[in-house]
Amino acid sequence: MHSRSDDPFDDALTAATDRILAAVRGTAASNPVVIIDGRSGAGKSSLAARLIRAWPLRAPAQLLALDSVYPGWDGLARGAQYARERVLVPHARGRIGIWRRWDWELGEAAEAHAVDPALGLVMEGCGALGAASARLADVTVWVDGPADSRRARALARDGEAFRAHWDMWAEQEETHIADDRPQEIADIRVRTP
Template sequence: MDQGEVVEHVAIRAGSAGRPIVVGISGFCGSGMSTLARRIVEALPGAVRMRGDDFLDPARSHLRSADWDGVERQRLVSSVLEPFRGQQPGEFRRYGWAVGALGAPEPVPRAEILVVDLIGLFHPEALPSLDVTVWCDVELDVAVSRGMARDRELGRRHEALWTDVWTPNERDFAQRFMPREHAETLYASSY
């Protein structure tokens, strides 16, 4: 699907759900997840975005793991996704990268659609809490090249993390959990 088709698919699902829905966007690092999430929110009134980076553990996300252990899926599910889907009040805390700690409690947003973009999202801990699943369908080597270029443009020197940690984590996660197969929608990201 292209971006317009993804937006239309989300709008149809939201219109027929009868309750707020969660749209999970995942893919390899650098595949265009955040860009797609922002565009869906811009295109659909009543949609809000939850940045996946707010649910990464900064130490564990920089370590090798076969299941993206640094992705705090359980915290995301219990503090945001389930209260949102159940239209219940709740609070969550974003990870503040600038201060190196969880931030102050914030209320769970109220909206018709919550869009979450996150690596390692299509995992058994989180899949039951996602109403729509979109995979940014980009080959790993292409996604890594894009991500590394983006980081260089932003002045971030993460080459060793990309080659020694993030790319192997992506390969292991894809082999173990087959996230692409859990997506109901494949988005052909051109970034």
């Protein structure tokens, strides 16, 4: 356990990391899969980075951020489906998964990356958690927070490039939440300030 800081966001992520690490240690898998879903700016990427650094098993875990595979600003559902089919399903079958990074500037697929089924996997991004992906995971997480705080963090991170697309992206998040109900099926729910 960690001590509290003067940063409530940091404290929320620290507590969440501790809970997820305990859940990972509690699985029987040598290559556990953790799926972290949530709204933009809630802290998914920061949480995933902490989890990768503190991974409790001997072999390291791999990270797949869905931001790397969404095919553009209107591609939330397609990116999540792509990651499930190309990474989660092969991983569950003991096969190497291959995904291609989306080049946001060029608007096209770029280099390929392999995912080793012998290693753990942390997949994070909005759209990551649904009924089909939950069956392929050992630990599932939902992260959310107040809309104003999330928006401020997301725009501070991604700048003006995101501002023009915020409403369209939020609408895709709402569709995912209504259709897939990730907040209800998650093993661990995290609320950031």
